[in-house]
Amino acid sequence: MSEYFFESIEKTLETYIPDVELKEIKRILYGKELRKLTLPQTALDAALERNFLLQGYVFAAASEELRAPRVVRVGLIQNKIVLPTDAPVLDQITALHKRVGEIVEVAAICGVNIVCFQEAWTMPFAFCTREREPWTEFAESAENGFTTRFCQELAKKYNMVIVSPILERDEIHGGTLWNTAVVVSNSGTVLGKSRKNHIPRVGDFNEASYYMEGNTGHRVFQTQFGKIAVNICYGRHHPLNWLMYSMHGAEIIFNPSATVGDLSYVTAPDGSRSPGLSRTQDGLLIAELDLNLNRQIADKWNFKMTGRFDLYAKELTKAIQHDFKPNVVKE
Ligand SMILES: NC(=O)NCCC(=O)O
Numbered sequence: 001m002s003e004y005f006f007e008s009i010e011k012t013l014e015t016y017i018p019d020v021e022l023k024e025i026k027r028i029l030y031g032k033e034l035r036k037l038t039l040p041q042t043a044l045d046a047a048l049e050r051n052f053l054l055q056g057y058v059f060a061a062a063s064e065e066l067r068a069p070r071v072v073r074v075g076l077i078q079n080k081i082v083l084p085t086d087a088p089v090l091d092q093i094t095a096l097h098k099r100v101g102e103i104v105e106v107a108a109i110c111g112v113n114i115v116c117f118q119e120a121w122t123m124p125f126a127f128c129t130r131e132r133e134p135w136t137e138f139a140e141s142a143e144n145g146f147t148t149r150f151c152q153e154l155a156k157k158y159n160m161v162i163v164s165p166i167l168e169r170d171e172i173h174g175g176t177l178w179n180t181a182v183v184v185s186n187s188g189t190v191l192g193k194s195r196k197n198h199i200p201r202v203g204d205f206n207e208a209s210y211y212m213e214g215n216t217g218h219r220v221f222q223t224q225f226g227k228i229a230v231n232i233c234y235g236r237h238h239p240l241n242w243l244m245y246s247m248h249g250a251e252i253i254f255n256p257s258a259t260v261g262d263l264s265y266v267t268a269p270d271g272s273r274s275p276g277l278s279r280t281q282d283g284l285l286i287a288e289l290d291l292n293l294n295r296q297i298a299d300k301w302n303f304k305m306t307g308r309f310d311l312y313a314k315e316l317t318k319a320i321q322h323d324f325k326p327n328v329v330k331e
Contacts, residue, residue, distance in 0.1 A: 010275040031272030034058060037288055043109040050102050052079075053283035056110065057266065057274040061293035070291040072225045074252060075112035077103050077121075078264050079282045085124045089137045093122045097150050103284050108158035110286055113186070113225040116163035119233045119258040120179065122147050123167060127207040127258075135210070139169035142182045142193040156188035161223045163230055165256045167211065168193070177211040181230035181256065183221045194219045196232035197241055205234075205259075218244035226251045226291050233257040251291050269297035 006012070009029075013022060026033050037056030047054035061069065082095035100117060107115050120127070123138035140147050151162045161184065168180035179196035195214030199207050218241070220229045229250035235241045236255050245253050257264075266287040267273035277283035298304060318324055 005280050007278045007280055008276055011278070029273075030275065031268075031270060034272060034274055035060070037110075037286055039110050039286070043106050046106045046109065047284065050106070051282065052103055052106075053277050053281050054106065054110075054286075055275070055277065055283070056286035056288065058288045059266070059268045059272065059274075059290065059293060061290035061296055064292060064296075067292055070226065071288060072114065072252070072291060073110065073112045073286060073288050074254075074266070075104075075107040075110070075115040076254075076264055076266070076285045076287075077107075077115060077117050077283070078277055078285075079103065079118065079121070081124045085126075089134055092124070093138065093146065096122050097147070099282075101150075101154060103282070104154050104158065104160070104162075107284055107286070108160060110284075112160060112286060114161040114163065114223065114228060114252070116230075116254040116256055117165060119165045119256045120167050121165060121256075125258040127210050128204045130204075130206070130209070136167075136177065139167040139177050141171065142166065142168045142178075142180050143190055145169075148182050148184065148190060151182065151184045152188045152190065155184045155186055159186045161186050161191075161225060161228070163228070163254050163256065165230070165232060168195070178214065179207070179211045179232055180214075181232055181254070183223075183228070183230070186224055191221050191223070192219065194221075194230045194232075196235060198235045198238050200234040202234075207234075218248050218250075220245065220248040220250045229253045231255050233259065251294055252289065269294055 013025060017025060034057040037058050039054060039056050044054060063069070077100060079099055081092065082099050083092045100121065104115060123135065126135035142148060147164060147166055151164045154160065155162045163181055163183055165181040168178040170176045170178060181194045183191040183193065185191045193216065195216045197214040199213055201208055218229065220227050227249050229245040229248070231241055231245060231253050233256065242253065264285060265274050265276040266285065270293065274285065274287060277285050
């Protein structure tokens with residue numbers, strides 16, 4: 001019997017569920033059925049030839065009288081490693097640059113304005129091995145490392161903002177390691193970096209000995225295409241982490257990850273989401289977003305107005321004290 005590979009939830013649903021039920025299932029799973037983005041034939045051909053999936057969806061917003069639509073295209077790239085993990089370190093990094101570079105070229109044909117690579121994209125996902133060498137050798141300077149310079153070239157060439165999550169070596173602070181997303185402006189300038197705030201300590205996903213807890217807070221980057229933030233991987237399980245990026249004004253929050261599931265998707269403030277890519281193949285997922293949807297949904301649900309943040313700020317300040325007494329009423 002040939003080996004069975006689970007490709008994606010969507011593929012399985014589309015293969016086995018009749019159309020009428022499928023429509024309803026998709027509505028429940030995705031909030032609403034998103035329109036597929038019409039992509040240029042040259043891009044579709046190039047993706048086929050370069051052996052990666054290419055999909056695109058549109059997250060529309062209602063038209064407004066006083067504001068023009070603020071449409072931006074974002075791209076998310078997922079990719080396998082190219083060379084075996086015992087190949088020379090620089091060869092592994094260079095091969096990944098080449099692979100991701102050819103996907104970015106297709107993103108450019110599709111008019112992507114901001115592209116985000118996966119967590120620690122220049123290396124095999126080694127953080128769950130607990131080995132030191134050679135993995136720490138993949139760490140680079142966020143400001144002028146080999147990979148950042150590569151991204152600066154791409155950003156300039158394609159007029160695209162690039163979110164490049166790497167293992168960072170910070171020479172200014174004694175060569176310490178961090179899990180960092182470098183944000184490169186479409187001008188090619190390094191806008192800055194944002195470090196992973198929460199480190200998983202989940203069984204073998206114990207990354208604490210590889211890098212330190214981030215100290216860049218909830219930084220938001222003002223780009224030509226909108227205000228963006230990066231909540232790296234495990235940080236997604238911490239609702240306050242999302243909240244704080246939003247408090248600082250983020251309009252798009254990227255969540256680059258290296259994990260065990262099929263989790264690469266795009267979701268909008270109205271709760272709708274795109275399908276994910278394949279669990280086994282490289283891919284580029286594009287979403288066309290009208291950023292006006294952010295305020296429309298904020299006005300509809302009033303979460304910021306009803307959030308009672310003052311109340312929580314006071315309660316949390318008390319709750320973190322060592323002598324905190326939980327507010328429990330007993331008979
Ligand atoms: N890399 C990482 O943070 N993995 C944690 C697992 C997850 O958040 O899915």
